[in-house]
Amino acid sequence: MICRQIPVIKIRTSGAFLRDPLYNMLQLRKVKVSAKMKYVLSPEEIKEKSVDELNEILRDLFSFDYFREQKENNIRVTEPFRADGLNRVLYKCPHCLSEGKMIGKGTKLSCGGCGKTWEMTETGTLQAKDGKNIFTHIPDWYAWEREQVRKEIEAGTYILDIPVRIGMMVDSKSIYFVGDGRLVHNAEGFRLTGCGGKLDYQQSPVASYSLYSDYYWYEIGDMICIGDASALYYCFPKKGGDIAAKTRLAAEELYKINR
Numbered sequence: 345m346i347c348r349q350i351p352v353i354k355i356r357t358s359g360a361f362l363r364d365p366l367y368n369m370l371q372l373r374k375v376k377v378s379a380k381m382k383y384v385l386s387p388e389e390i391k392e393k394s395v396d397e398l399n400e401i402l403r404d405l406f407s408f409d410y411f412r413e414q415k416e417n418n419i420r421v422t423e424p425f426r427a428d429g430l431n432r433v434l435y436k437c438p439h440c441l442s443e444g445k446m447i448g449k450g451t452k453l454s455c456g457g458c459g460k461t462w463e464m465t466e467t468g469t470l471q472a473k474d475g476k477n478i479f480t481h482i483p484d485w486y487a488w489e490r491e492q493v494r495k496e497i498e499a500g501t502y503i504l505d506i507p508v509r510i511g512m513m514v515d516s517k518s519i520y521f522v523g524d525g526r527l528v529h530n531a532e533g534f535r536l537t538g539c540g541g542k543l544d545y546q547q548s549p550v551a552s553y554s555l556y557s558d559y560y561w562y563e564i565g566d567m568i569c570i571g572d573a574s575a576l577y578y579c580f581p582k583k584g585g586d587i588a589a590k591t592r593l594a595a596e597e598l599y600k601i602n603r
């Protein structure tokens with residue numbers, strides 16, 4: 345909701361993602377971080393515009409591609425660990441289509457299924473070792489993964505079903521670890537059961553457009569968070585696996601289909 349009495353100001357950082365991308369295990373790179381402030385809309389302009397026009401302006405403001413900016417501005421990330429954990433984002437091999445077998449280590453991303461290997465360059469692009477590039481721009485690979493998830497949903501084959509450790513947030517003081525359970529995500533949405541039968545929470549696909557899932561959350565592990573105003577459930581996969589990105593993509597595509 346926009347209050348029409350005050351202006352809209354945007355402050356955007358540049359370089360923060362390149363300095364500390366979440367997939368990279370909280371390892372810092374030597375990249376300068378800066379911020380720019382922009383006066384976007386005056387109170388008068390807000391009054392004149394429709395809600396759709398305002399939403400369009402806000403949508404454009406929040407659209408960005410840090411990898412493209414890195415390449416265009418030739419920002420070099422020379423650290424030898426820059427591809428560590430990249431498999432969290434690029435979890436599916438576009439060559440053999442296997443999932444969960446990607447390994448991001450050092451400056452390389454490789455597939456444990458077919459052996460295809462990519463070098464992550466200092467400017468954030470990918471170069472296939474065999475010279476046969478599929479995606480050189482990481483967001484293009486990610487967009488392809490979204491299409492693949494969408495196809496699974498439409499074919500009725502999409503499912504996540506994993507054992508998890510469960511942390512609950514019911515106040516502003518702490519996350520309380522309450523036990524183990526099972527997290528299922530499919531066309532019906534999420535269902536979390538556990539704690540010796542005491543917990544059974546379901547969440548519709550239209551409850552939220554996006555999903556709060558994160559990599560290496562507070563150094564505990566990759567995490568998927570669901571819940572409502574009364575409780576949030578932080579689910580940590582017990583067997584690991586690169587499920588945070590795929591589940592988020594699936595949640596977004598399920599929302600779009602069901603709306």
Ligand SMILES: [Zn+2]
Pocket residue numbers: 437438439440441442455456457458459460
């Ligand atoms: Zn492969």
